[in-house]
Amino acid sequence: MDKFVVRGGNPLLGTIKVSGAKNSALPCMAAAILTEDEVILENIPQVRDIETERKLLASMGAEVELGYGRAQHRTRIRCAVLSDPVAKYEIVKTMRASSLVLGPLVARTGIARVAMPGGCAIGGRPIDLHIKGLEAMGATITQEHGYLEARTNRLKGARIVFDKITVTGTEDLLMAATLAEGETIFENCAREPEVTDLAAMLVAMGAKIEGAGTSTIRVQGVSKLHGARHRINPDRIEAGTFLIAGAITGGDLNVDGCEPAHLSALIYKLEQCGVRIDVGTDHIRVRSGGDLKAADISTEEYPGFPTDMQAQYMALATQAEGTTIVTENIFENRFMHVQELNRMGANITVQGRTATVQGKTPLQSAAVMCSDLRASASLVLAALVADGETILDRVYHMDRGYERLEEKLRGVGAQIRRMGDVFGKK
Numbered sequence: 143m144d145k146f147v148v149r150g151g152n153p154l155l156g157t158i159k160v161s162g163a164k165n166s167a168l169p170c171m172a173a174a175i176l177t178e179d180e181v182i183l184e185n186i187p188q189v190r191d192i193e194t195e196r197k198l199l200a201s202m203g204a205e206v207e208l209g210y211g212r213a214q215h216r217t218r219i220r221c222a223v224l225s226d227p228v229a230k231y232e233i234v235k236t237m238r239a240s241s242l243v244l245g246p247l248v249a250r251t252g253i254a255r256v257a258m259p260g261g262c263a264i265g266g267r268p269i270d271l272h273i274k275g276l277e278a279m280g281a282t283i284t285q286e287h288g289y290l291e292a293r294t295n296r297l298k299g300a301r302i303v304f305d306k307i308t309v310t311g312t313e314d315l316l317m318a319a320t321l322a323e324g325e326t327i328f329e330n331c332a333r334e335p336e337v338t339d340l341a342a343m344l345v346a347m348g349a350k351i352e353g354a355g356t357s358t359i360r361v362q363g364v365s366k367l368h369g370a371r372h373r374i375n376p377d378r379i380e381a382g383t384f385l386i387a388g389a390i391t392g393g394d395l396n397v398d399g400c401e402p403a404h405l406s407a408l409i410y411k412l413e414q415c416g417v418r419i420d421v422g423t424d425h426i427r428v429r430s431g432g433d434l435k436a437a438d439i440s441t442e443e444y445p446g447f448p449t450d451m452q453a454q455y456m457a458l459a460t461q462a463e464g465t466t467i468v469t470e471n472i473f474e475n476r477f478m479h480v481q482e483l484n485r486m487g488a489n490i491t492v493q494g495r496t497a498t499v500q501g502k503t504p505l506q507s508a509a510v511m512c513s514d515l516r517a518s519a520s521l522v523l524a525a526l527v528a529d530g531e532t533i534l535d536r537v538y539h540m541d542r543g544y545e546r547l548e549e550k551l552r553g554v555g556a557q558i559r560r561m562g563d564v565f566g567k568k
């Protein structure tokens with residue numbers, strides 16, 4: 143199992159490049175199910191979840207070529223025949239986003255069998271809202287032996303009000319509605335840039351969608367969608383992680399190839415912490431030399447402060463003067479990094495959904511364990527300023543969503559190396 147070895151102390155200097163967004167790429171790959179034609183996706187990140195999605199689609203009969211035409215970040219997908227519309231447990235268990243194939247599969251083939259996603263380190267993660275939405279569109283859903291089965295002749299347009307804002311729920315049902323008969327109106331939708339990115343791809347495939355990026359989305363169903371070429375948005379969470387890397391190390395870092403408008407909530411907080419931020423059209427320069435000040439955060443749906451940046455921000459808070467209150471409103475168990483940060487010398491206490499960080503505390507190297515994707519990123523950030531050499535175990539969590547993180551960080555002066563297998567290869 144791979145480990146990272148990180149020696150802290152270097153300020154990060156120079157330019158670091160942002161990859162395509164994993165959380166846009168996954169629904170866009172699932173959207174290819176909706177057509178028998180070829181779909182070409184550009185700016186697909188080379189991360190493990192994308193390989194898992196490739197396996198998932200291929201197991202159903204799709205042709206999927208990652209690195210198509212010798213372009214590392216281009217993917218070609220053709221779902222001409224979906225001979226086995228089943229998302230098997232062996233694949234689903236490793237990637238929560240597998241539930242994104244439920245809507246497009248049932249819309250295209252009239253039947254979908256998807257293994258129920260299991261429990262997870264950050265919370266329960268039910269998919270009841272996906273199920274309710276498909277039922278409202280006329281699908282019959284049964285659950286047996288750990289699998290959900292959805293069946294329909296053709297989905298019908300409906301008015302769906304989400305009880306709770308859900309990102310992949312909005313995406314899953316949006317895909318389903320594109321091939322439904324008549325109009326579907328969704329209310330209380332997720333407004334995340336990943337939803338807007340997916341909608342742009344669906345429109346390029348011939349879907350009729352209005353309002354993506356707002357709380358109300360209207361879809362006029364069509365009988366068929368066609369192939370398309372689509373470029374995936376930059377990854378705002380990777381970009382945000384780099385902004386914090388620049389800030390925590392007292393560096394001067396240019397985060398290049400990002401979409402600054404998607405990072406407003408984080409930028410605002412970093413400025414409150416005393417970090418200097420200069421925003422360009424597709425890049426952000428982050429500088430921090432002086433003392434950091436504490437600033438509270440409370441995670442919210444977009445455009446609020448993202449839960450996917452909470453763990454990384456907490457690493458920064460350990461280096462800020464004063465008390466930072468971190469409130470996690472999206473997932474009930476997303477504080478797994480706290481114990482490991484405390485092992486490195488942080489002073490963090492948790493009560494329910496609130497963590498209190500007393501700063502500033504010097505951090506020391508330790509052997510630490512990655513528990514989930516963003517918790518791992520938080521530990522890397524802490525290790526970049528810790529005294530000595532930190533060893534991070536289970537970096538496979540990080541490989542799910544960060545492309546060549548160690549190489550990118552090394553390119554701007556970090557002392558970080560990988561030990562062990564890379565994706566199973568020596």
Ligand SMILES: CC(=O)N[C@H]1[C@@H](OP(=O)(O)OP(=O)(O)OC[C@H]2O[C@@H](n3ccc(=O)[nH]c3=O)[C@H](O)[C@@H]2O)O[C@H](CO)[C@@H](O)[C@@H]1O
Nearest residue numbers: 165239267268269270271272306307308309310311450472
């Ligand atoms: C692949 C992907 O895009 N993952 C992102 C997506 O996850 P994901 O789409 O799984 O997260 P959701 O937005 O669905 O979850 C938000 C909240 O709604 C609840 N809920 C969700 C669905 C449902 O059917 N019932 C229900 O109760 C969840 O338990 C959670 O408390 O959005 C999260 C919130 O921004 C991010 O942290 C994840 O990185």
Ligand SMILES: C=C(OP(=O)(O)O)C(=O)O
Nearest residue numbers: 165238239450515516543
């Ligand atoms: C939680 C995340 O991903 P997933 O929803 O795939 O678990 C994430 O990207 O931070």
